[in-house]
Amino acid sequence: MNLEVQDLAFGYPGFPVGSDVSFTLQPGEVLCLLGPNGCGKTTLFKTVMGLIRRQHGTVRLDGRDTAQMSTREIARAIAYVPQAHAPVFPYTVHDMVLMGRTAHRGAFAAPSPADHQAAETALAQLGISHLSARDYTRLSGGQRQLVLIARALAQGAPFIVLDEPTASLDFGNQLMVLDQVRALAGAHRGIIMSTHDPDHAFACGSRVIAMKDGRIHAQGPVRATLTADTLSAIYDVGVEVVELPGGRRVCLPAARAS
Amino acid sequence: MVERQAVTRSLAAIPLLLIAAIVALVIFAAVTGPYDASLTQLQSSIGRYLSGAPASTPLDTVLFSVRLPRIFAALITGAALAAAGAVYQGLFRNPLVSPDILGVSAGAGLGAAFGIFLSLPVIAIQGFAFAAGLGTVALVYMVASAVRGHEPALVLVLAGVVIGALAGACLSLLKILADPYDQLPAITFWLLGSLAAIRPDDVWSALPAVLVGLVPILLLRWRMNVMSLGDEEAAALGVNPRTLRLILVMAATLITAAVVSIAGIIGWVGLVIPHIARLVVGPDFNRLLPTAMLMGAAYMLLIDIIAKGLTTTETPLGVLTAFIGAPVFIWLLAAGRRGWS
Numbered sequence: 374m375n376l377e378v379q380d381l382a383f384g385y386p387g388f389p390v391g392s393d394v395s396f397t398l399q400p401g402e403v404l405c406l407l408g409p410n411g412c413g414k415t416t417l418f419k420t421v422m423g424l425i426r427r428q429h430g431t432v433r434l435d436g437r438d439t440a441q442m443s444t445r446e447i448a449r450a451i452a453y454v455p456q457a458h459a460p461v462f463p464y465t466v467h468d469m470v471l472m473g474r475t476a477h478r479g480a481f482a483a484p485s486p487a488d489h490q491a492a493e494t495a496l497a498q499l500g501i502s503h504l505s506a507r508d509y510t511r512l513s514g515g516q517r518q519l520v521l522i523a524r525a526l527a528q529g530a531p532f533i534v535l536d537e538p539t540a541s542l543d544f545g546n547q548l549m550v551l552d553q554v555r556a557l558a559g560a561h562r563g564i565i566m567s568t569h570d571p572d573h574a575f576a577c578g579s580r581v582i583a584m585k586d587g588r589i590h591a592q593g594p595v596r597a598t599l600t601a602d603t604l605s606a607i608y609d610v611g612v613e614v615v616e617l618p619g620g621r622r623v624c625l626p627a628a629r630a631s
Numbered sequence: 632m633v634e635r636q637a638v639t640r641s642l643a644a645i646p647l648l649l650i651a652a653i654v655a656l657v658i659f660a661a662v663t664g665p666y667d668a669s670l671t672q673l674q675s676s677i678g679r680y681l682s683g684a685p686a687s688t689p690l691d692t693v694l695f696s697v698r699l700p701r702i703f704a705a706l707i708t709g710a711a712l713a714a715a716g717a718v719y720q721g722l723f724r725n726p727l728v729s730p731d732i733l734g735v736s737a738g739a740g741l742g743a744a745f746g747i748f749l750s751l752p753v754i755a756i757q758g759f760a761f762a763a764g765l766g767t768v769a770l771v772y773m774v775a776s777a778v779r780g781h782e783p784a785l786v787l788v789l790a791g792v793v794i795g796a797l798a799g800a801c802l803s804l805l806k807i808l809a810d811p812y813d814q815l816p817a818i819t820f821w822l823l824g825s826l827a828a829i830r831p832d833d834v835w836s837a838l839p840a841v842l843v844g845l846v847p848i849l850l851l852r853w854r855m856n857v858m859s860l861g862d863e864e865a866a867a868l869g870v871n872p873r874t875l876r877l878i879l880v881m882a883a884t885l886i887t888a889a890v891v892s893i894a895g896i897i898g899w900v901g902l903v904i905p906h907i908a909r910l911v912v913g914p915d916f917n918r919l920l921p922t923a924m925l926m927g928a929a930y931m932l933l934i935d936i937i938a939k940g941l942t943t944t945e946t947p948l949g950v951l952t953a954f955i956g957a958p959v960f961i962w963l964l965a966a967g968r969r970g971w972s
Binding site (some may be wrong): 463 | 721850852857860861863864866869870871909913914
């Protein structure tokens with residue numbers, strides 16, 4: 374299966390946010406989306422998933438336009454991991470993950486034993502089976518994010534969209550979430566992920582899109598695309614990209630002449 | 632997994648306990664009153680009724696044309712209000728929402744008051760109340776869909792508040808114009824809710840609408856969980872939130888309007904009962920909905936028994952549910968918020 378976005382223009386009625394966005398995604402790839410606050414990353418995601426009506430362009434799943442697909446069909450192909458949040462009601466972790474199975478059941482059906490099993494398997498895959506009976510609302514931010522990833526996994530979709538999965542997590546939790554993102558790609562899922570940290574793209578991205586003002590500033594393989602020039606241009610600050618011994622790259626603020 | 636099964640098992644006993652409580656309350660309500668009866672008398676009276684024999688004792692008449700219809704009306708009123716309250720709380724992601732939120736009670740009250748004002752027969756007053764309740768929510772829905780570009784659920788609630796207030800103003804006007812010796816007390820009494828005047832026909836006229844409304848709510852009860860996460864997440868999980876919300880609002884409005892039209896406005900049940908049910912069985916709608924309905928039925932019947940027995944004149948139900956509901960609610964707020972975050 375592949376996801377193909379072409380000439381997408383997105384925004385709200387009377388309020389365009391971005392345009393001319395094209396990319397393709399295959400299972401096994403991690404596409405990182407970088408860009409300053411308010412450049413339209415979340416709006417782009419929601420438009421790709423069909424949650425917001427697109428203003429122009431096409432989104433195709435295996436050549437089929439998603440505008441012709443039902444909400445349910447899209448949900449079986451693309452799972453969404455929103456930024457960790459708290460619902461009003463304290464569902465258990467198990468119940469939260471179980472909701473990932475919605476698109477696989479008829480409107481009137483309750484989850485089957487197989488769905489309960491799928492939820493537990495997803496929790497086990499993320500190493501958080503011990504949280505199953507806990508209230509989701511009582512978890513830490515990092516744990517919630519893992520639960521939402523488990524829900525996307527239970528949804529069984531070949532593509533997973535993660536909206537700033539590392540936002541507001543401590544350093545350890547950020548690394549843990551990135552590990553899981555890599556594992557998902559290893560398990561042949563196609564990942565689109567937005568992040569505010571270029572190092573995260575270096576750490577687990579296979580390709581990157583650098584956005585500015587709703588348009589793609591640069592796109593391509595991570596190492597070739599995330600140069601000091603690109604990063605400085607999209608964030609409007611001096612940035613240096615440094616190669617560490619061993620070949621890893623990190624991004625730093627440009628040293629100030631003193 | 633093991634832990635989860637243990638929790639599920641202990642929760643399975645709760646519906647059974649509630650059903651037992653309802654049976655006990657029904658028997659108590661059936662044998663007490665101006666014609667006190669023993670259990671044996673009750674049994675033989677029911678036997679006569681089932682065998683089709685004509686009513687031969689005063690108890691037969693009292694039981695089948697007064698007490699049992701009233702008991703039955705209390706049960707369906709409580710269950711319906713609790714179900715509607717649970718649906719609205721989930722749908723609007725707010726545990727402080729009651730079935731009146733979209734103006735169904737305000738509309739029904741206005742319709743009933745108008746019927747009383749015109750000195751129409753009871754059946755017409757009920758019809759007016761039912762139609763005006765449904766009409767008000769339809770109006771709220773149309774106004775809300777005309778306003779675009781905001782969170783749809785929020786706009787719906789705001790439209791409900793505004794139009795509910797408008798209906799309240801019209802109601803006040805009718806009260807001023809009504810005959811103060813005859814019509815005004817009737818309007819006031821209706822607005823406070825009572826099952827004292829319930830006849831078998833009333834039960835039969837409300838029951839079909841209640842059943843029709845309950846079917847989609849019961850069938851969609853698992854999807855309510857997904858709806859309570861908000862429109863965007865619901866859609867990302869494969870549910871069409873607009874369609875589902877319309878169906879659920881229609882169903883919840885239908886059952887509320889049906890019971891309000893025969894029982895008058897009974898507050899607090901739809902607010903407090905889903906809350907207590909959530910404390911007991913948790914927020915999963917699959918379990919919450921049946922539990923809330925059973926609790927609502929038991930609570931309403933208990934309130935009605937108190938209303939009959941408390942004083943020589945009937946106490947309006949709306950007054951009792953508020954006297955009991957308000958302190959319980961404050962206690963819930965103070966004591967722990969396990970039912971919501």
